[in-house]
Amino acid sequence: MTVMEQADRIHLRDHVVAADIGAFQSERGRNQRLRFNLTVDLRDIGASRDDQVDSVLSYDVLIYAISAALADQRYNLVETLAEKIAAEVLDHPRAAAITVSVEKLDRGPGALGITIHRRAGRVSPDRTALPVDVILWSPGMAPPTGAAILCPPAPDLPVPQGGDQRRIALLALDQAAWALSGQLGLEIAESQTELDAAIRAGQPVIWAPTKLAADAAIPALPLHLASWLADRLGSDHVTIAATDPSPDPVLPQIALRPLPGAGA
Template sequence: MEHPDRIFLRDHVLSAEIGAFQSERGHAQRLRFNLTVDLRDTVAGAGDHVDLVLSYDVLTQAVETALADQRYNLVETLAERIAAEVLAHPRAACIAVTVEKLDRGPGALGVSILRHRGRVAATGVAAPVSILLHAPGAALPEGAVVILPQVAAEPTGGPHARRLALLALDRAAWTLGGDLAVEVAETRTELDAAIQLCQPVIWAPTRLAMDAEAAGQTPAALAFWLAGRLGAGRIDVAGPAADPLPTVPDGLDVTVARVVPATA
């Protein structure tokens, strides 16, 4: 049996904050990445044209995208995310991913996984997606839409104010999910799955956004942050027509529109 053609990335070392222990929070540690990809087609037919092969940049970008997406407790989860990123490309058939922590012991500690195309959910969003800042009485849209309740958290001070604000949004999300009989998502994988099925999903933001200070803590700020992550083209804001619409951050290509709820 012939072995498939392969490309690889070896001994790629980056620093990132990762880990489930409290001692690992707030401190970057070195991670070493090794990726080997079995190609669907032989490179013999590429004719020395770079556009006809799987670029090595796909491997490095998969690592960078996964690290930028969220803070991870487990290297296992990070490895899965990297595998899904690479296998979203049609020229990739199978991938082996090894992620090692270099600063947690006398040697390298890590995980190796092997994933095949078709057995891992790709992370690329196949359907257009919008975001709805929900208010009571707002109609539930059809298609791929991420719903975020507009709830103003009670003002608090201290080092845990942002966490409390996000947890208030989580509580509102789960309550709204029960009221509307709509699934609630906490992870990027759950969001991507709903988007690929072209169905609405309510986002409970704490798990994804807690360690991303740039995400902010208000519904509008979180909506813009998530729009950038998902490539959402539109944010609908439910509320009275007289209320001002949030300003789109510089560099974000998204349309903001008003939705007037039936009870407004």
Template sequence: MIDETKLAFAHPEDRAQATAPNARDRISLRDHVVEVEIGAFQPERGTTQRVRFNVVVEVRPSDAFETDDVDKILSYDTLTDAIAAELAAERLNLLETLAERVALRILDEPAALRCFVRIEKLDRGPGALGVEIMREAADERPPASDRDAPHPRVVYLSNDAVASDQLPGWLDALEADGTPTILCVGPADMARPVSGAKPAQRRIDLLAIEQNAWVLAGRDPRCLVVSTRTELDWAMRHGRITVWAPSKIVLDAVEAPPAGPVASVRLAQWFAETMHAVEIVLAGAAPDGGADLPLRRVDAAAATLL
């Protein structure tokens, strides 16, 4: 039985002999090393480590050898660009997740038939620690644009807005409008623990916001508290109103957003931009700095939110 993954990274002559007469054309990226912050363990946060990529892509035959036309081939830049794009998208805990996303991004290219990805951490042990995967292009795989999450409306609720008698009516209107809605809150108006260590205080402040998210969820069962991008995407596709629990997305962000009680509105604005929201609505709150998307303000006791 042929070990396809092993052969993918073997010498081209070895693979040609093992797969003849059905060997496919391939392009490859070998020993591409990047400094990146990745990992599920606490010592891996706040620091970078070397990660090595090896990628092999089996491609459809073309007549590029006759025309010498670069537009008819799968460019090597596609491989490095796929890696760079996924590393920039968000901080990840698992090499498995990164390998999957890199492979699927490459397989979005029409010329790509099958993709082998090997990723190794070079600084976590006496040897290279890594994963290897193989993915094939699906015949009926939807284009990337169809798989993208919907663009939501992000609504920031002040504590007065959370407690407002208008909340049920606002939720009714948001449901009827049909635009995917994500609610954001700040911390409750109560004393919180104080730590002299900035990383610890950051987590305390984020947890304070999450506690208040559950307060909002307790006011109306339509408010579903979620913490991951996967949960948010699922909820938006299924018409659920969600309340953002920010710890995971904030702590995993490649470019750290503002955090803490004084920055809760600014954090919501950052989140709205990250989610490519159609707009952000501030109920009972004022903007905190500029926003790169449409922004509206309403009073905490307003009869209508939309």
């Protein structure tokens, strides 16, 4: 970045959450309002020009950082809470620096709090991969609960001949995903950002694969795509509706976990 260039920034302002926080005995066991203001300097200037959500740092990352920090422990100090939030956001590859302001709104006539500024590489986030189940869907399976990514089966429809057969197969799977969404009442996720948000929220979604997998060096087959997605998300297995899945050397090194009682 040159001297004349300034970083693009995203921000979350006046986000108020009630939480049990404080070092004084009078603060323990009772919620008080906290106001959060976050401003993040981004690494890539103008990354949003292609109008794709995966090109930018999603605002959901900021909201999740707050909720995850509050869920992690009870804090005596807003300073510690601010550090935790900063570390969570700066773990994102597009975040270069962050300013975090945390204010108590119920401890005096005004807002009492702290503002910190941290740059990437100067904090050490304590973070583990979020659990997610990647499921190769089959008719008759019960809708999942919790963080789960459903990969649709190939639709039983004639596929047009000619042209880019892999892209046509992916688009057919997108159609199957939207149809399954209507059947199960679950949302569609196409981008990495949407998948990440669903995993953090602990919600099941259905994956329409074309956007993410268009350029992946794998066949446009449901099991290959499910295994590729599991590997990308850090999951070590794929749940499938088959009693004896056959190994395939083309697949990533992902365990195929049969669903008990499911038919092939």
